[in-house]
Amino acid sequence: MSKSSPALECRLEAAKAVVHDAARMAMAMRPPPGGPQAQLKSAQDWLTETDGAVETFIASRMQAMFPDDGFQGEEGGMTRTGSLRWVVDPIDGTSNYARGRSRWCVSLGLLDGDEPIGGVIEAPALGEVYTALRGVGAFLNGKPIHASPIADPTRAMIEMGWSGRVPKPVFMEKMDAIMELGAMPRSGGCGALALADVASGRLDGYVEIVINLWDVAAALPLLAEAGACVSPFLRDGGLTGGATILAANPHIAPTLSRAVGIALT
Structure with missing residues (x-):
């Protein structure tokens, strides 16, 4: 596809809505502050009930709207293939999430073949949503963002x-x-x-x-x-x-x- 298109813009808007709903789900399931309420996959690599629930929710919603798109999740692996592919981390920062901390997010990226072209990252406990689409720009809560000018x-x-x-x-x-x-x-x-x-x-x-x-x-x-x-x-x-x-x-x-x-x- 070209730099941007109505089809890609539609997908990004849909992804924002789905990620927002998934983030609300994760907030409702977030453990209270304290020791980790999760299982260990490996040393300091945690898995919560929320990880699976959020990934399943996003996978189902994206399949219903875009059945020809591929889908890959951290927990479920590659469940569908397609020239456009969604890649989800249902809870990034699970070690923080499992202890009731705020620095975690729901992350959903879109690849065109092997090229990243769009993404949505919502950190609901921080009240922040990052979005980007190739050729359109990068945004935090709807406002354009740019890399730092620091050189020293x-x-x-x-x-x-x-x-x-x-x-x-x-x-x-x-x-x-x-x-x-x-x-x-x-x-x-x-x-x-x-x-x-x-x-x-x-x-x-x-x-x-x-x-x-x-x-x-x-x-x-x-x-x-x-x-x-x-x-x-x-x-x-x-x-x-x-x-x-x-x-x-x-x-x-x-x-x-x-x-x-x-x-x-």
């Missing part, structure tokens, strides 16, 4: 995501490189929102050594439309498994790329 690393705020699949020395090496730049390190436990923060200028960069397609599918169009630089996540294996991602504002991206050893091309 000593003024920068950089987040790095953690994964149990990454050896501790590798994680510490990258984090040390960020701190050696003089940047302020952060780790918020929600990759989709961290990438959205880069798109909106709240962060100057985000690094994660192993992250999955469902975590980033909705954020990739946001980053592109907001003018951020992103490493070739999909080319480097992100379509079929975990891969590395670096996203940053264009002014600091080359410096951050060299520091952490993650190429932008």
